[in-house]
Amino acid sequence: MGKIADYLDSQQAAREERLFELLRIPSVSADPAHKDDVAQAAQWVADRIRGMGLEPEVIPTNGHPLVYAETPPVAGAPTVLVYGHYDVQPPDPLDEWITPPFEPTVRDGNVYARGATDDKGQMLTHLEGAAAVLATEGKLPLQLKFLIEGEEEVGSENIGPFIENNKDRLACDCVVISDSGQFAPGLPAITYGLRGIAYYEIFLTGPKQDLHSGSFGGAVTNPVNTLAKLLGSLTDDQGRIQIPGFYDDVVPLEQRERDEFAGLPFDEARFMKQLAVDGLSGEEGYTTLERRWARPTCDVNGIWGGYQGAGAKTVLPARAGAKVSFRLVPNQHPKDIYQALKQHLESQLPPGIKLELVDHHGGAGVKFPLDSPYMAAASKAIEQGFGTKPVFIREGGSIPIVDDFARKLDADVLLLGWGLDDDNTHSPNEKFCLADFHRGVRSSAALWLEMASAS
Amino acid sequence: MGKIADYLDSQQAAREERLFELLRIPSVSADPAHKDDVAQAAQWVADRIRGMGLEPEVIPTNGHPLVYAETPPVAGAPTVLVYGHYDVQPPDPLDEWITPPFEPTVRDGNVYARGATDDKGQMLTHLEGAAAVLATEGKLPLQLKFLIEGEEEVGSENIGPFIENNKDRLACDCVVISDSGQFAPGLPAITYGLRGIAYYEIFLTGPKQDLHSGSFGGAVTNPVNTLAKLLGSLTDDQGRIQIPGFYDDVVPLEQRERDEFAGLPFDEARFMKQLAVDGLSGEEGYTTLERRWARPTCDVNGIWGGYQGAGAKTVLPARAGAKVSFRLVPNQHPKDIYQALKQHLESQLPPGIKLELVDHHGGAGVKFPLDSPYMAAASKAIEQGFGTKPVFIREGGSIPIVDDFARKLDADVLLLGWGLDDDNTHSPNEKFCLADFHRGVRSSAALWLEMASAS
Structure with a gap:
């Protein structure tokens, strides 16, 4: 990783500028008025991939287009499919944004913009991680397939049939997705379950x-x-x-999971203060984390x-x-x-x-086995990117496509989140910590090296 | 009434044109954007009263203005206060109007416009009725006081204190208000109770x-x-x-009232068809009319x-x-x-x-005694205007000011309605039957003659 890490350090400013470029495109998939902006974001992603030396395709669907690209197969190494999305939630209510949602603005080390963390910023870490390996090593030690969609925020309706009809092309051992969060600042997490x-x-x-x-x-x-x-x-x-x-x-929560969740450093008073509420409520008999993640x-x-x-x-x-x-x-x-x-x-x-x-x-909701070799590789890679071992958590949000990947491609899915709880995804003033952006890129580059020897 | 009736017949076209003029003013009291329009409607009413030879006052309030005028006292005859309102409900939803709400349009003998029946059209019948007596007889056989407000649709907040502070000026034996309905087309009603x-x-x-x-x-x-x-x-x-x-x-319904309501020609199937609903619901143990009027x-x-x-x-x-x-x-x-x-x-x-x-x-809701001399005079006057005796009913709508008049001026209130159930008050395509407009004017003229000998 030495040469790659040096390269990544030298490229920080240019990488941030690329992120801001993408964030300026108001690719609101729910709103027909933004159809052209969504198409422009797809084109931006394809252009970035072409800049890495690959041959991207912008694939039309009945809705917004898919962007697809792949690197050559590597004998003896697994194939990994990277999924992400370039579309964003509507920015309403507009008057609650401190700076406009599609004018990325840096404050206190965070970039504020709709889609900063969900999912433009996180998706981009994997393009940039692979780009860094390609730029320094000339090739990747495993085969990567990139599949980036534009309908995640409106239900991913067209990618499902695409996967169904392209099972051979998309065949892989493992799917990597970054569209989730760390457990806390500086405490990265691998999410093994989604609602x-x-x-x-x-x-x-x-x-x-x-x-x-x-x-x-x-x-x-x-x-x-x-x-x-x-x-x-x-x-x-x-x-x-x-x-x-x-x-x-x-499927009820296992006692092992309840114990693990109970052991996490979750500060309920801080959580309430963050949201400005004087109390919480939910299904009786479950803790706040259980209610958010697993009920x-x-x-x-x-x-x-x-x-x-x-x-x-x-x-x-x-x-x-x-x-x-x-x-x-x-x-x-x-x-x-x-x-x-x-x-x-x-x-x-x-x-x-x-x-x-x-x-x-x-x-449907999903849960992946904690003892796979890919999970172990991801844990090592994240330790290199963030300087600390990740915790294993579940997440209350949904990535409906994850269930599709798992069933249709018969692949494990690794959910590696670089976001934070207070990133305001789906809310005004969405943000992404720029240090985590760079840590995510480093983790991604390390991941391709670690995954090459996992199987 | 012969000379007055002839005069009224000769003036139909001019009277309708005056109604249309008033309906063109979008006096939506709930919407601050229409403040000037509300003021313009007040001025229109004052101008009409001046046209009758009286000296109107436009009285400012904390909200929209009141219009006030009175004729001289007549010894031995009662004083009657006429109340009405020149403000209207918001016209939303606009796209459901067949013709624009503030462009009065005649179809099938009805004028369609916001406020046609609630209350510009009905209020105007009493100005026109008094104008006809004045034009033919030179004077009225009783004292009339006109008090027309512009905040009925937003809660009549300022007229209450005005009445409170002007009890001597407004002193009267009876208040006449037309802001309610007939029981059915051709079956005029005196409403003796309001919710x-x-x-x-x-x-x-x-x-x-x-x-x-x-x-x-x-x-x-x-x-x-x-x-x-x-x-x-x-x-x-x-x-x-x-x-x-x-x-x-x-106060529970009296058995006498329940019997009277049950005897009215109310066609529930037609009522449902008119509203395009396949069923009704409400408080168990009460009929549809009881639920609408008295519960x-x-x-x-x-x-x-x-x-x-x-x-x-x-x-x-x-x-x-x-x-x-x-x-x-x-x-x-x-x-x-x-x-x-x-x-x-x-x-x-x-x-x-x-x-x-x-x-x-x-x-508060109100109920007035059915056996007063004013009630008898009104019944006779309506028979002259409509050609049939009125029925006595209650009404589910509210005229909060009625309670104020009754309590503060210690007066009976006569609610003489010329509207119809399907006039779409508060809904798109509000209308007023022009024949009923003229019948209302004739009833009003007759009322001043009948009331003169009631006490």
Whole structure:
């Protein structure tokens, strides 16, 4: 690593400038108005890969394009597929950003921008890690395949079929993804489990138009009242989800995991202070880390109905709706949850209200074995990049594609996170610590050397 | 009435043109952007009154102005105060209007515009009725006092203190208000009871900013989930409001009233068809008319929280809120309901959520005696205007000022409605039947003659 490390040190400023370039592109995949920006980000990634001496392809899909490239196979060494995404979450609410979301700004050693850590910055560490090995050694000691998508924040709908139809091309022993976090600053983590997600939208329709709540209230069923009742019925007062059958397939936490989580330096008071809340709540009988990482949830992500303007409008609304998502754990499946939710909602629907339940996207939760040779190689590589051994944790967020890789390519997945808990992913003022960016790049370069001898 | 009726017939076109002029002014009192338009509507009303030969005053308040005028006292005849309002509800949702809300358009004998029936059109019938008597007779056989306000749709906050401070000036035997409806087309009604209203806004605050629902969901209390649970707790599955003490002061329906309502030609199937709903719901044990007119309600008028844009954003929202109002019946009082609601909400607030409960406006419900001489005079006048005797009904909507008039001026209030159930007050495509406009004017002219001999 000596020569590579020297090279990496000499390239810090240029590497940061490349990161900022990518962050300036507002590649918001959820918003059709940003379609061209998303395409521009894909092109940027392809150009970077071409700059490493590889031959990238920008592959069109029914949605946003994939970027793909590979290095030559190396006899006796494994093949590793690197996955990441160049699309980002919408930046709303805009007025809460200190500096604009697509003007990367450095403050206190962090770069602030939408996508800084999720996932442009983290994804880029692996391009830069491989670039450093190529620049210093002329070749890689193993085969790498890069597959970078632009629809992670809207459900990764097109990459699944692509993997299904390109199993030979994408064949690999292991998949590496950096789209998660360290456990704490300076305490890097390998995430061996992720929650899945099932995201739905509820639309309720009552009378054909908004009515006067005085003349009609009390007799005409109010869609917002109904929505509140339906959403309220999803959980009990102990935080347990009340949809019949919801917990049927849940793999319970092992005692070993509960012990490991309990041993982590998690400071609940600091966590609450960081979020500015005076208390926490959740499923009774589980710790905060267990609730965040390894138990299923129900969160209303958005709700609307009736008059939202200033002042008091005495209206009985015609319509109401909500976006509702469930974080899933192994072995829950989104399609089962859809059926159970639909039945639960329909069984409670009052007269005069019509229900539509839209299935937005979903993915199962995953858990990988802690004793694989790839896990060991990753642990050694991270120790070289960060100067300390990683801890093994789970994560509450979802990368639906991980389950696809594991099942369709029959590969282990290594989730190596360089982010931090307070990076504000999906929130205003998203950031990425630049020192961690460089440590991530060093870990990535070391990873390709360590993985070459793992099998 | 012969000469007056002839005069009225000859003036139809000019009268309609005056109505359209007033309807073109977008006097939306709830929206600060329309402040000048509201002032312009006040000026229009004053100009019309001046056109009748009276000396109107435009009286500034802390909000929108009042318009006041009076005719000379007549010995031996009662003094009648006419109340109405020139402000209108917001026109949203705009895209559901067939023709723009402030471009009055006649279709099938109706004029379509925001405020057509609520209350510009109805209020104007009394100016035009008095104008006709003045134009033909030279004077009125009783004293009239006109008090027209511009804040009815935002809670009539400033007229209350004005009445309080001007009891001598406003002293009268009876108040006449047309801001309600006929029972059915061709079946005019005198409304002897109104529901009150208590309108609140709930603001819930959770974490300091929107969070990633994967990383934080399950442990951080979600304000939208909480809001749904709180709103869902306001009623039970039988439509009974669950706030402790809510029904304590409710005056129950008399059997005589229940019998009268049951005898009215109310077609529930037609009612549902009109609203395009396949069922109705409400408080168990009461008929649809009883639920609409004489039982208290709880309606969520608006709700917001989290991501409302297109697609799926996996966010745990920082904030959520709802506008919630209760229709009240005699003898419930908004201040008591506020306390009871606040306590009910606070008692259920989970850790990590802060509650703010804003009291928007309120007014008590009222009921007037059916056997007064003014009620008899009104019945005779309406028979002359509409060609049929009125029925006596109650109404679910609120005119908070009615309670003020009754208590502060110690006067009976006559609620003479010319509107129809499907006039879309507070909804897109509000309308007023032009034939009823003219019948209302004729009834009003007759009313001043009949009232002159009532005492």
